[in-house]
Amino acid sequence: MSSLILPSRPLSLARNVISTPNAYFWATPIILALAVFLFISEAPGVIRDFQISQNPLTLENGNVQNGRCTTRKAVFTDCEARLVYSYAGRDYDTEVEVMFVDFHTGDYETGLVISADHPELATMSLGLDMLWNRIITLTVFAVLLGGMGLGMIFLGIRIWRVKGQLLRPAMLTPVPVEITAFDRKRGVLSITYNDKIANDKTGRSAYTRMKNGEEPLIVGEANGKAIGLAVRHGNTALPVLLDDRLQRVELTDDERAAVLAPFAYQQEGDQSDPVLTEDTKRMVSIWKRLQAFFGVLLLIVVGVVGFWLWYVTTSPTAFQSPGMDINNLMPAPLNEWGCEQLKKRFGQDRAPLGCVADDYTSWK
DSSP states (O other): OOOOOOOSSOBOBOTTSSOOOTHHHHHHHHHHHHHHHHHHHHHHHHHHHHHHHHSEEEETTOEEEEEEEEEETTTEEEEEEEEEEEETTEEEEEEEEEEEEOOOOSOOOOOEEEESSOTTOEEEHHHHHTHHHHHHHHHHHHHHHHHHHHHHHHHHHHHHHHHHHTTSOBOEEEEEEEEEEEEEETTEEEEEEEOOSSTTOOOOEEEEEEOTTOOBOEEEEETTEEEEEEEEETTOSSOEEOBTTOTTBOOOHHHHHHHHGGGHHHHTTOTTSOOOOHHHHHHHHHHHHHHHHHHHHHHHHHHHHHHHHHHHHTOSOSOOTTHHHHHHHSOHHHHHHHHHHHHHHHTTSOOOTTSBOTTSSSBO
16 A cells, blocks of 8 residues: 655645535434424323322223324324313313334224323323333334434534635645545545544545546445445544545646555556446445444344343333234243233232233233
8 A cells, every 4th residue: 555645734625525425414413403393292191190190090980082093003002082071060071192012913902091180191001001102112213213314413513614624734644544425426436534543643534526527536445345445534534535635635637646656556557456336336336235234233132132131030010012012923932921020029019011811800
């Protein structure tokens, strides 16, 4: 790998050598809008049902009307109903809706529950059974969507700040970067690269576009990924990927020729030199997607099994969701073992989902 020797004086860089991905401009407001919509639509119901759960009162003469549950994507369930009831001489009529994650198939059974302290607060018993499921679901989605949107805003601000700093001359420090993805469309080469190879690596990713036949200055290859040469501009947060003709750096023609001299064999079209090819792009993309898929799958499995173990051995209540749902879906031997652990602690109460007999009350 040849070294890059630049003039020992502050140098400026061309405009727009760091780009903002187009997705930032449309995806960020959509993601934030989804997070706000989800919170506004679901948080009031969760807060209401949490208040009811502090002192719940089941009304046997309550009327649950027009009850309906809809399952989307196999696990996301929305249930809504009209609740009509009388308490302490007053009549009440309200609409409720609950959302939770469940692997249940078939119909749901539910009753009407109010707050003994605030009888105007009413919900379905299903909403209380799934309360922690709903709290976790709302929290996870709100944090993921909100965090993703705010993270994109932060990264966008960083990019715009870096673009302003690059116009001022500063000392340049060459660093190798890993090219993680690229795309050629309509004469524009779009490249994503990661600062994860240099000794003082930051792990940050940057995005750039090269036009008019420009190509990145490739200096090697590692693990199927091309290694490009970039420069740190003073103390700016992101390195700048260089082109193979050094047009991005403000140099005189003589200086540019002298700096590129060690890389002359690249200009002569040496076929052994690593370049950006569609095969490399495809291999990087598939491998990265497989890693992400199996990594997420492993985390989900570990999380689900860990939560199930906590539920059957430690949970303060047998009617904890989604613990009941997970236990109900476990293979027969694990389900039986889980029900035994629950029965040891809650055998005097009615059985929860997953451990209930045909009468829907006793332990199986």
